[in-house]
Amino acid sequence: MDATAVQAVFQDKIEQDLKIEPKDPMPDRYRAHLIRQISQHAHSEVIGMQPEGNWITRAPSLRAKQILLAKIQDEGGHGLYLYSTAETLGISREEMIEQLQTGKAKYSNIFNYPALTWADIGAIGWLVDGAAIVNQVALQRTSYGPYARAMFRICKEESFHQRQGYEIMANMMKGTTEQREMAQDAMNRWWWPALMMFGPHDKDSAHSGDAFKWRIKRKTNDELRQKFIDKTVQQAEVIGLTIPDPDLKWNETKQGYDHGEINWEEFKRVINGNGPCNKQRMEHHIRYHEEGAWVREAAAAYHEKFPTD
Amino acid sequence: MTLQEALFNYLLRLGDNALIQGHRLSEWCSKAPVLEEDLALTNMALDQIGAAQAFLKYAGAIENKGRSEDDLAYKRAERQFFNNLMTELPIGDFSFTIAKQLLLSSFEFFLFRGLSQSKDQTIANIAAKTLKEVHYHLAHSRDWCFRLGKGTEVSHEKLQNSVNALWMYTDELFEMGEADEVLMEAGIVFSLKEIKPKWLELVSGILDDANIALPNVDYMQTGSRKGIHTEHLGHLLSEMQFLQRAYPDASW
Numbered sequence: 381m382d383a384t385a386v387q388a389v390f391q392d393k394i395e396q397d398l399k400i401e402p403k404d405p406m407p408d409r410y411r412a413h414l415i416r417q418i419s420q421h422a423h424s425e426v427i428g429m430q431p432e433g434n435w436i437t438r439a440p441s442l443r444a445k446q447i448l449l450a451k452i453q454d455e456g457g458h459g460l461y462l463y464s465t466a467e468t469l470g471i472s473r474e475e476m477i478e479q480l481q482t483g484k485a486k487y488s489n490i491f492n493y494p495a496l497t498w499a500d501i502g503a504i505g506w507l508v509d510g511a512a513i514v515n516q517v518a519l520q521r522t523s524y525g526p527y528a529r530a531m532f533r534i535c536k537e538e539s540f541h542q543r544q545g546y547e548i549m550a551n552m553m554k555g556t557t558e559q560r561e562m563a564q565d566a567m568n569r570w571w572w573p574a575l576m577m578f579g580p581h582d583k584d585s586a587h588s589g590d591a592f593k594w595r596i597k598r599k600t601n602d603e604l605r606q607k608f609i610d611k612t613v614q615q616a617e618v619i620g621l622t623i624p625d626p627d628l629k630w631n632e633t634k635q636g637y638d639h640g641e642i643n644w645e646e647f648k649r650v651i652n653g654n655g656p657c658n659k660q661r662m663e664h665h666i667r668y669h670e671e672g673a674w675v676r677e678a679a680a681a682y683h684e685k686f687p688t689d
Numbered sequence: 690m691t692l693q694e695a696l697f698n699y700l701l702r703l704g705d706n707a708l709i710q711g712h713r714l715s716e717w718c719s720k721a722p723v724l725e726e727d728l729a730l731t732n733m734a735l736d737q738i739g740a741a742q743a744f745l746k747y748a749g750a751i752e753n754k755g756r757s758e759d760d761l762a763y764k765r766a767e768r769q770f771f772n773n774l775m776t777e778l779p780i781g782d783f784s785f786t787i788a789k790q791l792l793l794s795s796f797e798f799f800l801f802r803g804l805s806q807s808k809d810q811t812i813a814n815i816a817a818k819t820l821k822e823v824h825y826h827l828a829h830s831r832d833w834c835f836r837l838g839k840g841t842e843v844s845h846e847k848l849q850n851s852v853n854a855l856w857m858y859t860d861e862l863f864e865m866g867e868a869d870e871v872l873m874e875a876g877i878v879f880s881l882k883e884i885k886p887k888w889l890e891l892v893s894g895i896l897d898d899a900n901i902a903l904p905n906v907d908y909m910q911t912g913s914r915k916g917i918h919t920e921h922l923g924h925l926l927s928e929m930q931f932l933q934r935a936y937p938d939a940s941w
């Protein structure tokens with residue numbers, strides 16, 4: 381099939397709102413766009429294990445430790461699942477990891493912030509997973525079949541994570557003065573980066589044209605951010621946390637909150653590699669990947685010698 | 690030693706073994722050679738923490754002084770822990786963790802198989818549940834012993850070195866103390882001496898299949914039955930217990 385025919389068949393399916401499946405004809409740019417997006421999503425799950433992993437050995441109760449371990453394990457599982465989803469588009473996990481480690485592929489900027497106190501584990505679950513859910517629920521209707529199905533499976537677990545994170549915050553807000561301060565401090569540090577997870581304002585957003593045309597994306601950055609803010613502000617109020625935005629106010633006409641200016645300078649700085657943890661995250665990933673090389677080699681050599689085992 | 694004291698002590702041993710080994714396994718998070726192993730190791734950590742929770746909870750009930758499983762995990766000091774020394778050793782490289790897991794899981798296989806027949810119904814129940822998990826841990830470490838032992842020269846050498854380094858901690862697993870004697874009388878536990886030859890047969894069979902030689906050591910480490918540990922445990926606890934110690938009035 382030549383490029384024009386591919387385009388025609390593909391566009392027809394998109395128009396009818398049918399899912400594109402791995403063997404279906406698709407334009408190269410659609411494929412490339414998806415590989416970029418899905419691998420970035422997979423890398424985010426994996427890199428996100430680092431800030432939360434930072435607290436596993438210090439979790440304050442056996443229950444908290446189990447919940448956190450299970451959560452991080454879920455995230456790793458999401459990573460695996462998304463790597464396989466990207467593999468259906470003709471790229472291997474090794475290639476994706478190489479792209480991550482050479483800086484060609486990105487991961488979510490949010491994980492370039494540090495998890496400093498136990499309350500950060502609450503804030504990450506509640507705000508970061510909470511923001512991720514808003515994005516991912518929208519992606520359940522994305523045009524690429526395997527990606528849409530991955531989102532269905534993943535969203536169920538993410539909403540668990542969000543509730544567990546919220547529970548940590550709620551418990552701390554019912555606790556001692558020190559605990560309440562810790563929770564508010566985490567809120568102050570994670571709120572704005574969480575809003576940045578939705579990306580630039582619609583008016584400044586690059587690449588989104590194609591994503592809409594191909595129905596990879598169906599809601600704009602600002603629409604999704606609004607959704608997140610509206611549900612989260614109420615949750616914060618219930619447990620007595622203050623949103624660190626003096627300009628935040630209810631807008632009766634739009635039936636949603638208006639928020640203050642997001643610091644896009646910071647956003648750009650962190651995306652360009654100068655966040656608090658960019659170097660640390662990447663060095664960690666590379667270090668343990670390299671330290672594990674002999675294990676992967678051993679497994680491959682063993683498999684070669686004993687293919688049936 | 691009364692039956693109650695013996696049971697409390699024995700439950701602490703079981704709970705501490707699971708707690709400390711689970712803690713060490715959890716340190717692998719985001720550091721494993723492949724993502725699948727990251728999940729497998731944290732999964733085993735989860736199993737262990739779950740077992741620790743069950744045993745320590747029961748220990749608290751037997752002690753009957755109002756201490757919860759968290760009090761026992763987070764508010765005891767080094768000398769009050771009774772886990773086997775092997776569990777507290779730092780994770781080392783992947784071969785060390787695998788070798789350690791093989792030695793411990795094969796021990797736990799016989800231990801929990803025996804305890805699942807205990808006259809103490811709570812112990813029998815926890816042991817039966819744990820035994821199911823141990824089957825998986827044992828298979829996992831056995832398969833990796835094969836891969837590492839027969840994979841490359843490098844992996845073979847690393848695994849052999851790890852097994853050599855760990856061997857002096859194996860005798861302690863089977864040490865019997867006063868608590869064991871008291872509980873044996875009551876039909877609650879069995880003699881660990883009985884399972885040692887079976888353990889050795891299982892382990893040496895697996896190591897042999899993995900081309901790993903059985904180490905020869907002239908001294909076996911001991912101490913944990915009396916709460917005497919390696920220097921590593923104190924560091925582990927200072928990290929694990931940090932929040933509970935720093936904010937004694939807080940609940941989480």
Ligand SMILES: [Fe+2]
Pocket residue numbers: 425454455458534538
């Ligand atoms: Fe996730």
Ligand SMILES: [Fe+2]
Pocket residue numbers: 455509537538541
């Ligand atoms: Fe999540």
